Amino acid sequence: MSTQRARFRCLVVEDSQVMRQLLVFALQRVRELEVTEADDGVDALRKLNGNRFDIIITDINMPIMDGLKLVKRIRSDETYKDVPIIVVTTEGSQEDRQRALTLGANAYITKPIQGPQVVAKVRELLQL
Amino acid sequence: MTDSRTPDGLDARPVVRAGEALQHMRQSLERVDRERQGLMKVASSLEEFVRSQDARFAELEQELNDTALLYVATYQLQARDEPREVLRHLRELLEQLIGVESFALYLGGPEAKVIASRGLTTAELGPQRTHEGPLAPAYVKRAPILVEGQPLPAGSLTAPLAVVPLLLAERVVGAISIVKLFPHKQAWAAVDVQLLNLLATHAASALLAAHLVRQAQQQSDLLGTLANLGEGLE
Numbered sequence: 227m228s229t230q231r232a233r234f235r236c237l238v239v240e241d242s243q244v245m246r247q248l249l250v251f252a253l254q255r256v257r258e259l260e261v262t263e264a265d266d267g268v269d270a271l272r273k274l275n276g277n278r279f280d281i282i283i284t285d286i287n288m289p290i291m292d293g294l295k296l297v298k299r300i301r302s303d304e305t306y307k308d309v310p311i312i313v314v315t316t317e318g319s320q321e322d323r324q325r326a327l328t329l330g331a332n333a334y335i336t337k338p339i340q341g342p343q344v345v346a347k348v349r350e351l352l353q354l
Numbered sequence: 355m356t357d358s359r360t361p362d363g364l365d366a367r368p369v370v371r372a373g374e375a376l377q378h379m380r381q382s383l384e385r386v387d388r389e390r391q392g393l394m395k396v397a398s399s400l401e402e403f404v405r406s407q408d409a410r411f412a413e414l415e416q417e418l419n420d421t422a423l424l425y426v427a428t429y430q431l432q433a434r435d436e437p438r439e440v441l442r443h444l445r446e447l448l449e450q451l452i453g454v455e456s457f458a459l460y461l462g463g464p465e466a467k468v469i470a471s472r473g474l475t476t477a478e479l480g481p482q483r484t485h486e487g488p489l490a491p492a493y494v495k496r497a498p499i500l501v502e503g504q505p506l507p508a509g510s511l512t513a514p515l516a517v518v519p520l521l522l523a524e525r526v527v528g529a530i531s532i533v534k535l536f537p538h539k540q541a542w543a544a545v546d547v548q549l550l551n552l553l554a555t556h557a558a559s560a561l562l563a564a565h566l567v568r569q570a571q572q573q574s575d576l577l578g579t580l581a582n583l584g585e586g587l588e
Contacts, residue, residue, distance in 0.1 A: 244430050244446045251422040255415075316449075316536060336538060338453040341419035342412070 232260035234352055235277070239270040239284035239296060240314070245339070249283060249314075252341030258354060267291025271299060274306065281352055283312045283344070286322045294325055301330035310351035314339060420545040423451055427552055431560040435567040440560045441470045444530075447553070448472070452546050453539040454532050458511065460489065461520070461528035473534060478511055484529075492517035493526045498550040504541040509533045516542075518550045520558035527558050 236259050240246040246263055253261045262279070264270040266288045274282075282300065286293035293313055300306045313326040313334045323334050333347055348354075360366045427447050434440045441459070448454040449472065456473025460466035463484035471479055484493045488511070492499045498518045501507065509515035511533055520528040530553065
């Protein structure tokens with residue numbers, strides 16, 4: 227999905243179609259943003275390779291490569307070491323959340339997510 | 355011509371002029387003050403207007419979010435052609451959109467059996483009677499029954515936090531018993547009620563539709579196999 231006015235590119239990494247669709251719906255309301263979707267960590271790395279993304283939103287619990295490994299891999303890449311990362315977590319996974327922040331994530335959002343909350347966090351991190 | 359000197363013999367004209375200037379300044383000050391007060395009133399009403407617009411904007415954002423949520427829930431339920439996929443999405447909807455930590459989905463009656471669950475042990479998940487016990491009120495009312503409170507009390511299978519009847523046309527064919535929400539979810543949100551109503555009316559039909567699609571595919575596969583077999587025998 228792309229708009230002519232897009233100034234920023236966002237990668238949404240989420241294995242749940244329900245959550246991914248909801249996140250995309252919410253982020254579509256940010257005019258300056260173009261959203262790309264990825265099913266899991268491996269798909270995300272494939273999409274990150276050779277592309278420029280300004281912000282990444284990732285779930286933690288995903289098959290193949292989870293969000294924590296993804297955050298670690300992203301932060302070790304020179305191109306993306308400063309790109310804001312938001313992790314989406316459930317309340318029960320406080321350890322995962324803390325670990326994600328330690329690994330270099332910038333913020334977290336707890337499920338069930340609220341669209342306006344996600345949009346506000348993205349705006350804050352992109353200084354829109 | 356009037357005498358413009360003071361009793362002391364001084365020229366009074368500068369004093370008069372200064373007095374007039376002071377008077378003029380006072381009038382100017384009063385005028386400026388009136389204007390300032392008028393502007394402050396305008397600024398205050400503008401601030402009020404901006405505040406009300408901000409609040410309205412936030413309301414609209416929330417409404418848009420809720421509508422998107424309901425759309426996604428309906429779409430994801432109805433877009434599946436495998437009963438197992440419908441159940442998987444149902445689980446996702448409950449967990450990810452409402453914040454359900456444990457639940458059981460029953461089908462049938464008068465003894466409904468569990469066909470999907472989360473966060474509950476097999477030992478807990480026996481059949482439930484539909485004309486008595488925790489499922490009965492929702493079967494009778496044909497609408498979700500929710501326990502209220504903030505924070506919500508602790509739920510159990512015998513005293514669930516919500517029971518959502520699964521409707522097929524006007525018949526109740528099953529129910530979702532919501533036992534526990536995530537710890538940070540202290541109360542039902544307005545959109546939760548809408549989502550549970552949506553599940554009540556759409557979940558059973560989505561399951562049935564997926565089941566029928568699978569049956570039709572199996573029949574079609576069988577007919578195709580038979581046709582191929584027939585061709586091979588000619």
